[in-house]
Amino acid sequence: MSQKQEEENPAEETGEEKQDTQEKEGMLPERAEEAKLKAKYPSLGQKPGGSDFLMKRLQKGQKYFDSGDYNMAKAKMKNKQLPSAGPDKNLVTGDHIPTPQDLPQRKSSLVTSKLAGGQVE
Amino acid sequence: MAGAGGGGCPAGGNDLQWCFSQVKGAVDEDVAEADVISTVEFSHSGDLLATGDKGGRVVIFQREQENKSRPHSRGEYNVYSTFQSHEPEFDYLKSLEIEEKINKIRWLPRQSAARFLLSTNDKTIKLWKISERDKRAEGCNLQDEDGRLRDPSSVTALRVPILKPMDLMVEANPRRIFANAHTYHINSISVNSDHETYLSADDLRINLWHLEITDRSFNIVDIKPANMEELTEVITAAEFHPHQCNVLVYSSSKGTIRLCDMRSSALCDRHSKFFEEPEDPSSRSFFSEIISSVSDVKFSHSGRYMMTRDYLSVKVWDLNMESRPVETHQVHEYLRSKLCSLYENDCIFDKFECCWNGCDSAIMTGSYNNFFRMFDRTTWRDVTLEASRENSKPRASLKPRRVCAGGKRKKDEVSVDSLDFSKKILHTAWHPAENIIAVAATNNLYIFQDKAN
Numbered sequence: 269m270s271q272k273q274e275e276e277n278p279a280e281e282t283g284e285e286k287q288d289t290q291e292k293e294g295m296l297p298e299r300a301e302e303a304k305l306k307a308k309y310p311s312l313g314q315k316p317g318g319s320d321f322l323m324k325r326l327q328k329g330q331k332y333f334d335s336g337d338y339n340m341a342k343a344k345m346k347n348k349q350l351p352s353a354g355p356d357k358n359l360v361t362g363d364h365i366p367t368p369q370d371l372p373q374r375k376s377s378l379v380t381s382k383l384a385g386g387q388v389e
Numbered sequence: 390m391a392g393a394g395g396g397g398c399p400a401g402g403n404d405l406q407w408c409f410s411q412v413k414g415a416v417d418e419d420v421a422e423a424d425v426i427s428t429v430e431f432s433h434s435g436d437l438l439a440t441g442d443k444g445g446r447v448v449i450f451q452r453e454q455e456n457k458s459r460p461h462s463r464g465e466y467n468v469y470s471t472f473q474s475h476e477p478e479f480d481y482l483k484s485l486e487i488e489e490k491i492n493k494i495r496w497l498p499r500q501s502a503a504r505f506l507l508s509t510n511d512k513t514i515k516l517w518k519i520s521e522r523d524k525r526a527e528g529c530n531l532q533d534e535d536g537r538l539r540d541p542s543s544v545t546a547l548r549v550p551i552l553k554p555m556d557l558m559v560e561a562n563p564r565r566i567f568a569n570a571h572t573y574h575i576n577s578i579s580v581n582s583d584h585e586t587y588l589s590a591d592d593l594r595i596n597l598w599h600l601e602i603t604d605r606s607f608n609i610v611d612i613k614p615a616n617m618e619e620l621t622e623v624i625t626a627a628e629f630h631p632h633q634c635n636v637l638v639y640s641s642s643k644g645t646i647r648l649c650d651m652r653s654s655a656l657c658d659r660h661s662k663f664f665e666e667p668e669d670p671s672s673r674s675f676f677s678e679i680i681s682s683v684s685d686v687k688f689s690h691s692g693r694y695m696m697t698r699d700y701l702s703v704k705v706w707d708l709n710m711e712s713r714p715v716e717t718h719q720v721h722e723y724l725r726s727k728l729c730s731l732y733e734n735d736c737i738f739d740k741f742e743c744c745w746n747g748c749d750s751a752i753m754t755g756s757y758n759n760f761f762r763m764f765d766r767t768t769w770r771d772v773t774l775e776a777s778r779e780n781s782k783p784r785a786s787l788k789p790r791r792v793c794a795g796g797k798r799k800k801d802e803v804s805v806d807s808l809d810f811s812k813k814i815l816h817t818a819w820h821p822a823e824n825i826i827a828v829a830a831t832n833n834l835y836i837f838q839d840k841a842n
Contacts, residue, residue, distance in 0.1 A: 297728075298676060298728060300726070302674045322623055325592065329485045383440060383834060
């Protein structure tokens with residue numbers, strides 16, 4: 269009803285109504301993006317800034333290697349090759365028992381930075 | 390100290406014509422992870438420029454003296470010293486890999502011929518002394534010229550060693566190692582105006598150190614909840630006030646800033662001031678909190694204002710007004726309609742830094758596609774520039790860039806969909822007194838100057 273009124277008297281749109289329209293337009297991009305995300309990941313929690321997300325941030329760098337598991341697995345499969353990590357080498361958790369080959373090698377750290385070499389422009 | 394006085398600091402970002410000066414680093418298509426620059430910082434006088442990278446290395450550039458025989462060198466920055474600051478470590482007890490990436494470098498004010506800086510990775514802060522040696526002693530009594538020690542009993546006559554000039558050698562030595570004080574990852578270090586202490590901040594705690602003492606540090610802020618399940622926010626950045634040695638600020642992942650006064654209590658868990666911009670609850674979305682997270686906080690040189698960077702904007706706050714910022718500058722508002730994909734590719738968590746010019750009349754911050762933005766606070770004009778090797782002829786003027794948010798793309802505009810989100814400018818620095826800026830574009834360091842310089 270009110271919309272019809274607006275159409276009939278477009279010039280008489282009040283300042284407040286104008287502002288509402290503008291706010292709605294400003295809000296739309298973010299809300300539309302949120303809808304897109306929820307459509308792709310329906311299980312996404314309500315509180316994005318909550319515990320899970322922050323805990324993940326705090327646990328950066330965690331690598332899992334249990335020497336006990338490793339030796340037990342080695343003993344079990346004496347005659348077989350130890351399974352090596354799948355394509356995602358970073359996730360050595362769960363059922364897969366990591367081997368020393370899976371862990372990232374300590375990188376050679378004595379290479380001079382390229383910023384310090386080369387031409388001076 | 391720097392700031393208001395600053396040697397005839399000219400008008401801010403936009404009445405100037407910014408020109409390419411230098412670019413450092415390799416042109417490789419394949420960038421090695423270790424070469425990604427992770428921090429850039431000018432010294433207090435601006436004659437030294439330090440960079441840190443993901444490989445744990447520090448490279449320091451020095452500005453050449455104006456040279457009559459090479460007039461075109463015009464104060465160029467050339468390599469002065471480079472050293473391996475941090476190495477990768479593995480904490481076996483906690484099964485934690487500790488990256489060697491240099492998170493921050495902060496210079497100490499100069500007190501002698503030697504230069505000092507603090508560099509930090511996720512867990513350990515180191516104080517480095519950079520000193521010059523241009524003389525060598527010859528004719529020592531207890532040593533051969535090649536350094537082999539002589540048997541004292543074989544010395545029958547004494548002579549006075551002579552100091553002879555030698556080629557300049559710049560040495561970097563770690564003088565202090567401040568370790569084992571952080572359970573979580575260090576995001577900030579800040580030297581106090583008392584020149585004796587400094588703070589280091591991780592996700593949940595801020596510690597106070599004395600530069601001379603490495604086996605003790607005082608915890609001044611602790612926001613760890615008794616039950617980690619109740620964790621709702623983390624510390625994202627912290628800084629000491631430039632003049633008041635008892636004042637510090639720290640920002641959070643929820644977009645708030647707390648100012649603490651160390652005189653009020655030993656543990657500053659209760660803030661003296663709380664800065665937060667009121668949010669319109671009707672506009673809240675899934676992304677609201679994430680994009681409000683403050684990635685950097687910097688006091689103005691004057692100490693009257695502070696600036697915060699969140700995902701889409703830069704805000705200037707008056708320390709006397711906690712209710713809202715006095716200025717808000719949009720960095721790349723066109724990304725608001727791309728938040729879904731930016732969340733999926735993790736770009737929404739990128740931590741951009743921001744910086745003031747010497748006289749606080751302009752501010753700068755980075756964006757994507759190797760674009761960076763400058764805002765002039767007096768004229769309220771802003772400009773978008775690009776750090777690119779395509780525009781790297783000596784003294785070539787930088788052309789302002791424009792991003793087209795939608796609709797018809799004009800000639801010379803870049804459309805939002807063609808922005809390269811892997812080309813992020815997270816770290817920038819502005820010379821403390823002159824219009825010289827250093828911009829880190831992944832593995833390359835660009836130096837730009839204004840034409841008048």
